[in-house]
Amino acid sequence: xxxxxxxxxxxxxxxxxxxxxxxxxxxxxxxxxxxxxxxxxxxxxxxxxxxxxxxxxxxxxxxxxxxxxxxxxxxxxxxxxxxxxxxxxxxxxxxxxxxxxxxxxxxxxxxxxxxxxxxxxxxxxxxxxxxxxxxxxxxxxxxxxxxxxxxxxxxxxxxxxxxxxxxxxxxxxxxxxxxxxx
Numbered sequence: 001x002x003x004x005x006x007x008x009x010x011x012x013x014x015x016x017x018x019x020x021x022x023x024x025x026x027x028x029x030x031x032x033x034x035x036x037x038x039x040x041x042x043x044x045x046x047x048x049x050x051x052x053x054x055x056x057x058x059x060x061x062x063x064x065x066x067x068x069x070x071x072x073x074x075x076x077x078x079x080x081x082x083x084x085x086x087x088x089x090x091x092x093x094x095x096x097x098x099x100x101x102x103x104x105x106x107x108x109x110x111x112x113x114x115x116x117x118x119x120x121x122x123x124x125x126x127x128x129x130x131x132x133x134x135x136x137x138x139x140x141x142x143x144x145x146x147x148x149x150x151x152x153x154x155x156x157x158x159x160x161x162x163x164x165x166x167x168x169x170x171x172x173x174x175x176x177x178x179x180x181x182x
Contacts, residue, residue, distance in 0.1 A: 008104055012097045013058075020058035023051045033073050045074075045082065052086035057093045062137050067168060071175025079172035080165075087164040088157070091143045095156050098147025107148050123149045129159035134167070 030036045036051075037044035055061045066086075071079035101107075111119060122128045123145050133139040146156050 008100050010101055012100060016057040020055040020060045023054045024060065024064060027051055033069065049082050049086050053089035056086055056090035059140065061090065067171035068175040071172030072179045076172050076176050079175055080168045083168040083172060084164055087168065088160060091160040094140055094143035095147035095153065098144035102148035124151045126155060126159050130163040133163045
């Protein structure tokens with residue numbers, strides 16, 4: 001366990017989790033996106049997206065419905081874009097954490113101990129990188145695993161860009177629908 005906690009990747013993940021929790025508290029204290037926009041003006045949407053990147057790096061991001069809120073606040077296309085950008089940013093950060101953690105923990109040795117069926121998981125295949133993230137709570141583990149498995153970063157980016165588009169659009173549409181129903 002002490003070796004695990006000495007990993008810079010694991011330390012980064014713990015720091016990201018704490019930062020995510022603080023960001024959620026800060027956003028609430030600011031009055032949500034409206035309060036942030038009021039207080040920060042033109043910089044408000046940029047701050048809002050950066051906050052989402054920080055939170056989406058952690059498992060907390062899967063439980064905070066900011067993607068729906070983006071649609072309700074900014075409309076379908078801008079709400080979708082804000083969600084898409086935040087998910088692209090968090091995927092990049094999770095990839096970096098996975099890359100660093102694999103370095104610290106001797107990934108290849110750990111993989112050799114896994115059952116054969118798990119070793120054969122096609123982590124680097126583009127179809128896997130696009131489709132696997134469509135399942136709830138899987139995007140983070142996919143991004144971290146891609147980093148640990150040394151999937152080329154450019155491949156992660158383009159597959160993430162494609163893979164997150166449908167759910168970002170769907171969740172923004174849900175947000176727009178909620179506002180329309182009120």
